[in-house]
Amino acid sequence: MTSAAPKRKLAINRLRDRKPLDAPAIDRFLARNEVPIVEGARCTFLCRGDADEVLLVQRVVGLPEQIPMRKLRGTDLWYLVLELPEGSRVNYQLEVRRGGEVERLNDPLNPKLSHSPVGTSSVCFGHGYETPEWTEPDPAARRGTVEEIEVQSRALRRDCPVTLYLPARFRRTSTYPLLVVHDGPDFLQYAAAKTVIDNLIDRFEVAETVVAFLHPKDRLTEYTNSTAHSRFLTQELVPRLETQLPLMGRPSGRCLMGSSLGAVASLSAAVKSPGTYGSLILMSGSFVFTDIGNDHGGGPVFDPVVKFVNRYRARPTRVADRVFASCGVYEPLIAANRSMVPTFESTGMTMRFVETRDGHNWENWRDTLRDALSWVYPGAQKFVYE
Amino acid sequence: MSLQITLLGPQPRPNLQQAFRDLDAEALVATVTAGWQEREVDDAELRELVGLRTVNLALHARCMAVYEEDREYAHAEREHGAALAELRQLYLVQLDHALSAAYDVARRSDARPRLRNRALTDSLQVVQLLDEQHMQRVSEFQQAFYDAWRPQERAAVARHRDEIQHVLEGSSALAIAGGHVGDLARVLHLFHLAPHLPSRVVAWSAGAMALTERVVLFHDFVPHGVAQTEVYGAGIGVVHGVVALPHARRRLRVGDPIRMSVLARRFAPARCLVLDDATRVPLDGEGGLPPDARVLDLEGHIAKLEAA
Numbered sequence: 180m181t182s183a184a185p186k187r188k189l190a191i192n193r194l195r196d197r198k199p200l201d202a203p204a205i206d207r208f209l210a211r212n213e214v215p216i217v218e219g220a221r222c223t224f225l226c227r228g229d230a231d232e233v234l235l236v237q238r239v240v241g242l243p244e245q246i247p248m249r250k251l252r253g254t255d256l257w258y259l260v261l262e263l264p265e266g267s268r269v270n271y272q273l274e275v276r277r278g279g280e281v282e283r284l285n286d287p288l289n290p291k292l293s294h295s296p297v298g299t300s301s302v303c304f305g306h307g308y309e310t311p312e313w314t315e316p317d318p319a320a321r322r323g324t325v326e327e328i329e330v331q332s333r334a335l336r337r338d339c340p341v342t343l344y345l346p347a348r349f350r351r352t353s354t355y356p357l358l359v360v361h362d363g364p365d366f367l368q369y370a371a372a373k374t375v376i377d378n379l380i381d382r383f384e385v386a387e388t389v390v391a392f393l394h395p396k397d398r399l400t401e402y403t404n405s406t407a408h409s410r411f412l413t414q415e416l417v418p419r420l421e422t423q424l425p426l427m428g429r430p431s432g433r434c435l436m437g438s439s440l441g442a443v444a445s446l447s448a449a450v451k452s453p454g455t456y457g458s459l460i461l462m463s464g465s466f467v468f469t470d471i472g473n474d475h476g477g478g479p480v481f482d483p484v485v486k487f488v489n490r491y492r493a494r495p496t497r498v499a500d501r502v503f504a505s506c507g508v509y510e511p512l513i514a515a516n517r518s519m520v521p522t523f524e525s526t527g528m529t530m531r532f533v534e535t536r537d538g539h540n541w542e543n544w545r546d547t548l549r550d551a552l553s554w555v556y557p558g559a560q561k562f563v564y565e
Numbered sequence: 566m567s568l569q570i571t572l573l574g575p576q577p578r579p580n581l582q583q584a585f586r587d588l589d590a591e592a593l594v595a596t597v598t599a600g601w602q603e604r605e606v607d608d609a610e611l612r613e614l615v616g617l618r619t620v621n622l623a624l625h626a627r628c629m630a631v632y633e634e635d636r637e638y639a640h641a642e643r644e645h646g647a648a649l650a651e652l653r654q655l656y657l658v659q660l661d662h663a664l665s666a667a668y669d670v671a672r673r674s675d676a677r678p679r680l681r682n683r684a685l686t687d688s689l690q691v692v693q694l695l696d697e698q699h700m701q702r703v704s705e706f707q708q709a710f711y712d713a714w715r716p717q718e719r720a721a722v723a724r725h726r727d728e729i730q731h732v733l734e735g736s737s738a739l740a741i742a743g744g745h746v747g748d749l750a751r752v753l754h755l756f757h758l759a760p761h762l763p764s765r766v767v768a769w770s771a772g773a774m775a776l777t778e779r780v781v782l783f784h785d786f787v788p789h790g791v792a793q794t795e796v797y798g799a800g801i802g803v804v805h806g807v808v809a810l811p812h813a814r815r816r817l818r819v820g821d822p823i824r825m826s827v828l829a830r831r832f833a834p835a836r837c838l839v840l841d842d843a844t845r846v847p848l849d850g851e852g853g854l855p856p857d858a859r860v861l862d863l864e865g866h867i868a869k870l871e872a873a
Contacts, residue, residue: 348603352632352639354647384788427647431654531789553788561782561792562747563600564770564811565575 190216191223191258195251205256214288215303220264222303224248225288226257230275233257236283237271238538239509245274267305267536268543269509294369295541305536313378314371314545320381321347325373330419334410337396341416344373344390345424346380354425355389356432356556359412361402361441363392369541375548383560385552389424391416399480402437402444404487409448413455430457430500434555438462438544442504443484449498450491458555461504462544466515468492492519497526503554504530505547507537567850568762568803570776573769574844575743575812582616583845584767585738592617592737595763599624599752600744600771608742615740620732624752627725631755634721638714645710649703649798656699657795663692664793664827671823685827692831696796700779703798707754716755726756733761743770743811746782750775750800759801766803770811773840777809778802781832785818794828805852808832810861811840819867826865836870837861 194200194208209227216223226233226248233248248257263269270293275282285292286301293302304310323346329338342363346355366372372392379385393416395401401408412435421428433456435445442464449456467477468488475485502523506516513534520532533550537543571584585594594615598605605625612619632639667688673681716722733739739762741749749771753759766776774780783794810817818824829837838846839859846858854860856871863873 352629352643354643429647431651549788557787557792559745559747560787561784561795562745562771562797564746564774565743 187218189218189221189223189260191225191251191260200251200253202254205254209288214286217304217306219306220262222261222263222305224259224261224271224273224286224303226273226275226286227255227288228257228275229255230257230277232276234274234276235259235261235271236274237269238511239269240511240513241509248273263303263305264536265305265307267303267509268308268538268546269303269305270300270538270540271303272300293540293542296365296369302542308536310542311546311549313382313549314375316374317378317381320378322377323347323349323373323380330411330416332411332415334407334415335396335401336407339396339411339416340394342367342392342394343420344376344392346387346389347377348387349389351425353387354427354432355387356434357417357420357426358388358390358434358436358552358556359416360390360392361395361435361437361444362398362439363394365541366438366544367392370545370548372545372548375545376552379549379552380558383558383563384549385558386556387558388552388556389420389426391420398440402440403480403483404443404447406451408444409451412448413452417455430454432457434458434460436460436462436551438464438541439539440465440484442466443487446491446498447487450487450496453496453498456499458501459499459503460551460555461502461519462547462551463506463510463512463539464504464516464519465512466519467512468515468518488515492522495522495526497528499528501529501555502531503533503551505533505535505544505551507535507539507543509537510539512539567764568852569765569850570804570848570852571767572773572776572804572807572809572838572840572844572846572848573767574840575770575842579611579614579740579742579767579769580843580845581611581614581740581767584847585615585617585765588617588737588765590617593735594619594738594740595732595736596621597624597739597741597749597753597758597772598744599628600742600746600749600775601625602745602748611740611742619740620736622729622732622756624729624756625748627729628752628755631719631721631725635719638716638719638721641710641714645706649706652699652702652706653795653797656695656702657793659695660692660793660795663688663695667692667827667831668824671827689827689830692827696831699796700798707798717757722755729756729758730761733758733763736763738765738767739763741766741768741772741775743772746771746774746780747797750780750798753801759803762803770840773804773811774809775800776802776804777807778805779808779832779835781808781810783810783828784816785824786816791818794831803852804848806835807854808835808837809840810837812842813839813867814841822865824865825861826863829861829863829865833863836873839867 214225234245248259289301291302292299332339437445442461466488467481469475524530594617598608670684670688777800780797780800782797784792858870862868
């Protein structure tokens with residue numbers, strides 16, 4: 180009979196057994212280990228310093244938002260061991276309570292940061308998660324160009340800036356599909372959208388595509404089932420681009436993409452103009468709904484969203500040929516997004532739903548771009564045999 | 566004049582000198598690198614590997630020049646391309662269901678083998694019918710386009726065709742590199758190379774595919790799962806009874822005998838020729854595969870032709 184190899188103790192437990200457990204021992208421990216310490220599914224978060232209490236703050240659905248860390252006896256080292264499933268990526272901060280003061284900060288022992296329009300947070304890469312290499316600049320990849328244009332909109336009563344991406348080798352004698360991206364500047368800045376699209380096109384995983392990155396002015400209005408925004412897209416922006424650029428000009432060559440409220444705006448525009456857009460990419464859609472009553476918990480901003488989603492769920496219609504939807508399983512929106520899958524499928528739209536072990540953040544949407552874009556606009560990968 | 570054709574697998578440094586070793590030192594070798602698209606001109610290494618005088622037929626550049634000179638034709642071809650793309654999408658929708666059914670039937674373990682094999686044969690016939698009908702539709706579309714636009718009579722195309730024919734007549738051999746097989750096959754057809762090939766032709770990867778009667782696209786490892794193996798259209802048809810599969814081990818689930826068996830049976834009696842790295846397959850005097858060529862057998866395994 181063979182016996183299983185004994186389980187190796189966690190690093191933090193090996194440290195606890197050390198004698199003497201003094202400051203130099205902790206210095207050496209921290210110098211030797213990358214923090215958080217990832218040992219299989221178990222991740223050890225650490226914080227060092229004098230404090231009355233230290234808490235790990237994160238928004239993983241199913242875990243308390245604030246989890247107290249424990250102090251290693253006789254030291255100033257605080258720790259917490261969390262089990263994270265394979266491939267997880269978790270944004271977090273630390274809350275340090277000292278005297279009457281409370282300080283919330285990024286983990287000073289962890290250099291990895293997640294960026295968003297509201298600031299940064301620390302990020303833990305669980306076992307098996309790696310930043311996809313196709314999200315990093317590839318010096319060998321041909322690069323597309325970007326230019327800023329303005330589209331006068333009567334619907335929105337303003338000049339709308341649009342960042343226009345033209346793929347490398349763009350030719351007027353060719354024709355291209357169009358991708359319209361909500362929250363364009365954020366996708367470019369926080370989801371590395373240009374780098375990702377350059378790389379995926381260069382690798383023939385995604386078709387050469389013209390991309391219009393939209394700049395919202397007031398996204399809480401424009402992206403919450405706004406008729407004006409939908410009119411801008413369908414009656415102003417898309418016709419203008421199709422007149423001025425060699426675009427396919429057919430539903431199969433039009434796709435709306437958005438994350439969070441941007442996904443609501445994408446679905447809303449498609450619902451208001453069924454058959455115009457062949458594909459939708461809906462990432463972590465804020466598809467908040469109620470089955471009974473009005474207590475949706477999202478505040479007044481979500482009232483029009485809930486009204487729209489409730490109406491759509493009551494009478495779902497086929498608004499595009501293909502819908503790609505995704506959501507992080509650690510997001511509060513995961514249940515709502517899962518609930519939309521059978522709703523979409525019931526209309527006969529071809530549906531692809533992808534779940535990630537991530538939260539409601541830009542890196543999650545960045546990491547999903549390859550799945551989404553290569554499905555909606557597959558590249559010539561199948562044609563290329565070097 | 567019989568053609569002496571050699572098919573090669575993916576070649577980072579194509580072994581061309583062996584294929585051309587008995588040519589006269591003054592022989593001219595025409596090259597086609599149109600599969601590299603706008604990188605067609607980056608052929609310095611290829612010229613060096615040939616080791617003889619070379620001339621690049623520059624089919625991609627000529628095609629771009631035709632589009633520039635004859636905008637009306639360019640527009641028509643673009644529309645034609647869009648129609649073919651729609652046709653392909655409709656075929657893929659049908660194929661997806663038909664192939665899934667064939668795999669499901671092949672994997673059923675709760676049926677008697679005799680009954681399962683019959684059902685699999687029926688499922689494969691449906692797939693083959695879709696393939697044949699798609700080839701037929703594509704061919705009809707192409708013919709209708711050529712009849713309507715008669716590229717051979719359009720000045721820009723005709724001039725390039727004459728120039729290419731002239732070069733080929735003075736060449737002892739032709740080397741066709743890989744790349745984008747769709748673009749490659751398109752320009753080979755547009756400039757009508759097939760009747761003017763020199764007696765010796767060496768082609769690798771997409772180049773090998775473009776020589777066959779039927780170009781089959783495949784990739785089992787696309788980002789969103791598996792892409793169905795599909796019939797794309799006609800190559801220039803100088804290699805008969807062969808489905809060329811470059812990069813087979815990298816692009817196909819060769820460890821899945823059911824899937825591979827379906828592939829081999831689907832295209833039988835044509836042979837699914839495995840063109841892996843550095844493979845060299847000289848066809849015999851009648852264009853047949855040599856006995857040691859590696860093919861997919863009907864059980865879904867890679868085997869030498871003589872044993873398959």
